[in-house]
Amino acid sequence: MSRAQEILYHVFGYTQFRGNQEAIVEQLAAGGDALVLMPTGGGKSLCYQIPALLRPGVAIVVSPLIALMQDQVSALKEVGVAADFLNSSLGFNQAMEIERALQAGALDLLYVAPERLVTPRFLDLLDHLHAEGQLALFAIDEAHCVSQWGHDFRPEYLQLSILPERYPQVPRIALTATADAQTRREIAQRLRLTEAQEFVSSFDRPNIRYTIVPKDNARAQLLGFMRDGHVGEAGVVYCSSRKKVDETAAWLQEKGISALPYHAGMGADERALNQNRFLREDGIVMVATVAFGMGIDKPDVRFVAHLDLPRSIEGYYQETGRAGRDGQAAEAWMAYSIADLVQQRRFIEQSEAGDDIKRIATAKLDALLGLCETTGCRRQRLLAYFDEDSGPCGNCDTCLHPPQTVDATESARKALSCVFRTGSRFGAGHIVDVLLGKATDKVKEWQHDQVSTFGIGTDMDDKGWRTLIRQLVAHGALAVDHERYGALILTEAARPLLRGESRFTMRLDVARPKKRTRGETTVRSADWPSPHTAEGRLLDALRQWRSSKAKERNVPTYVIFHDATLRDIARQRPTSLGDLATISGVGDRKLNAYGDEILALLEENA
Ligand code: ADP
Numbered sequence: 116m117s118r119a120q121e122i123l124y125h126v127f128g129y130t131q132f133r134g135n136q137e138a139i140v141e142q143l144a145a146g147g148d149a150l151v152l153m154p155t156g157g158g159k160s161l162c163y164q165i166p167a168l169l170r171p172g173v174a175i176v177v178s179p180l181i182a183l184m185q186d187q188v189s190a191l192k193e194v195g196v197a198a199d200f201l202n203s204s205l206g207f208n209q210a211m212e213i214e215r216a217l218q219a220g221a222l223d224l225l226y227v228a229p230e231r232l233v234t235p236r237f238l239d240l241l242d243h244l245h246a247e248g249q250l251a252l253f254a255i256d257e258a259h260c261v262s263q264w265g266h267d268f269r270p271e272y273l274q275l276s277i278l279p280e281r282y283p284q285v286p287r288i289a290l291t292a293t294a295d296a297q298t299r300r301e302i303a304q305r306l307r308l309t310e311a312q313e314f315v316s317s318f319d320r321p322n323i324r325y326t327i328v329p330k331d332n333a334r335a336q337l338l339g340f341m342r343d344g345h346v347g348e349a350g351v352v353y354c355s356s357r358k359k360v361d362e363t364a365a366w367l368q369e370k371g372i373s374a375l376p377y378h379a380g381m382g383a384d385e386r387a388l389n390q391n392r393f394l395r396e397d398g399i400v401m402v403a404t405v406a407f408g409m410g411i412d413k414p415d416v417r418f419v420a421h422l423d424l425p426r427s428i429e430g431y432y433q434e435t436g437r438a439g440r441d442g443q444a445a446e447a448w449m450a451y452s453i454a455d456l457v458q459q460r461r462f463i464e465q466s467e468a469g470d471d472i473k474r475i476a477t478a479k480l481d482a483l484l485g486l487c488e489t490t491g492c493r494r495q496r497l498l499a500y501f502d503e504d505s506g507p508c509g510n511c512d513t514c515l516h517p518p519q520t521v522d523a524t525e526s527a528r529k530a531l532s533c534v535f536r537t538g539s540r541f542g543a544g545h546i547v548d549v550l551l552g553k554a555t556d557k558v559k560e561w562q563h564d565q566v567s568t569f570g571i572g573t574d575m576d577d578k579g580w581r582t583l584i585r586q587l588v589a590h591g592a593l594a595v596d597h598e599r600y601g602a603l604i605l606t607e608a609a610r611p612l613l614r615g616e617s618r619f620t621m622r623l624d625v626a627r628p629k630k631r632t633r634g635e636t637t638v639r640s641a642d643w644p645s646p647h648t649a650e651g652r653l654l655d656a657l658r659q660w661r662s663s664k665a666k667e668r669n670v671p672t673y674v675i676f677h678d679a680t681l682r683d684i685a686r687q688r689p690t691s692l693g694d695l696a697t698i699s700g701v702g703d704r705k706l707n708a709y710g711d712e713i714l715a716l717l718e719e720n721a
């Protein structure tokens with residue numbers, strides 16, 4: 116066993132490195148620089164934490180997220196690593212104490228906010244450590260914050276270029292989960308890492324199952340999704356407005372779900388309280404706007420649901436990526452409708468941005484719509500958007516239940532003609548009424564019961580027509596006029612269809628089997644045992660034990676043990692400390708601290 120492996124096993128309790136981790140650790144341990152691109156949940160932290168323990172002195176970790184520092188440091192202390200942080204949340208005396216520990220060589224890792232790192236006072240501290248050969252490495256987390264074009268830009272990050280000038284011998288590692296090539300180049304240039312070895316991982320998150328459904332009765336659909344596989348599990352439900360967040364959270368509470376709201380309109384105290392409960396208790400569902408998520412690295416979020424369309428595939432990927440960081444099965448579920456699209460288009464149009472930006476925003480939204488309407492593998496399409504080739508995944512809705520398609524050229528023509536005959540000024544609802552020959556007040560008022568397309572669509576029902584119109588929009592034959600409240604208008608792409616020069620294939624919205632195909636009878640994740648079995652009961656007991664420990668120590672539950680570790684314990688029922696030590700997630704320190712209690716608990720539940 117190499118020393119790196121020994122640390123992985125004894126300190127962190129893991130049996131194997133993941134992906135590029137080992138190569139990155141070796142690069143740094145040998146004194147080289149690294150630029151690491153790894154998706155969320157890929158395991159970036161160990162890439163600098165293990166070299167920090169391998170090299171003499173202290174590793175300085177630059178992180179922009181104060182909330183994260185605290186949890187990272189708690190987790191490190193839990194496994195017996197001497198770690199601490201310096202940021203504006205600390206009082207003067209606390210900060211002084213940590214500075215003293217730093218000077219005395221008592222720390223293996225120190226997390227600092229970038230603005231603090233570049234102060235003369237802190238650089239002076241670093242100079243002293245450097246002179247004594249006590250700087251192990253610099254890790255720059257969330258390195259995309261250096262990009263002026265990204266939305267997480269932090270000007271202080273630009274000043275980090277001082278590090279290689281001042282401490283040329285100290286290895287540096289920059290890490291990010293932002294994939295695109297432009298950001299990568301910017302990071303390398305601005306942080307002076309052009310000579311660093313690049314480690315680029317696949318951005319696939321194989322444990323996340325993607326499902327996108329047409330919106331019908333969104334709340335009922337959401338509840339159905341949550342009850343079918345996610346009872347008692349932690350999740351995030353994204354909504355586009357504060358009002359909808361509040362309403363949805365209240366409604367879910369009525370249905371007996373531990374849901375909490377989170378949005379920027381709430382008071383800071385209440386927001387912090389809800390976030391804390393989400394991190395520290397089991398099975399909380401956070402209903403939130405996109406304001407929630409950055410800086411949450413809870414590993415056991417089992418699902419992310421979208422009740423509204425994000426703005427782009429990048430946004431969708433980032434938000435869904437918050438599920439399943441621990442590598443265990445997780446789900447990304449979204450319900451969307453044409454009304455969502457209309458709303459997003461309106462947001463774009465009404466924004467202050469220039470035309471170029473608006474055009475880009477529209478193109479991004481269209482790409483997302485393409486993902487929603489694809490008949491092919493969702494993952495393949497998602498990865499292709501990030502220039503990554505892959506085959507059908509077998510773990511998304513379209514792979515698991517291939518959608519049926521029919522030739523709908525005739526119907527498409529009817530719908531397009533109807534839009535034309537009614538003057539291209541009405542939304543989908545009215546067009547469908549006319550097609551179905553419904554003489555509503557509005558239809559009569561506009562005399563649309565007189566147009567040639569009135570009642571020509573009785574061969575399909577309301578839902579069918581809406582599906583078709585949505586797909587015509589996705590296809591680009593119809594556009595949504597945001598200035599006129601979502602009126603449908605014909606585009607160039609409608610011409611060949613109307614002229615009979617091209618055909619249109621429609622994807623049928625089929626009702627999917629209610630229960631999942633794997634683990635049919637359980638109401639939890641497919642690989643979680645039913646609470647009615649002995650293993651399930653033991654697992655519940657272990658989780659209860661974990662909750663009380665977490666409370667006692669005031670740390671999130673996952674800092675004590677991950678779900679996967681508890682599950683392995685329940686499955687394997689170790690009878691000795693030696694057996695327990697072989698389970699992934701049980702390192703020396705935790706074995707010492709909790710081993711006896713766990714074995715006693717196993718005996719009680721034998
Ligand atoms: P990232 O920062 O890339 O999103 P983290 O470093 O937070 O990812 O790691 C995600 C989760 O995976 C963490 O809970 C971590 O403990 C776990 N993990 C990382 N590496 C391994 C490994 N080699 N074996 C098992 N679990 C790991």
Ligand code: ZN
Binds near residue numbers: 514
């Ligand atoms: Zn697939």
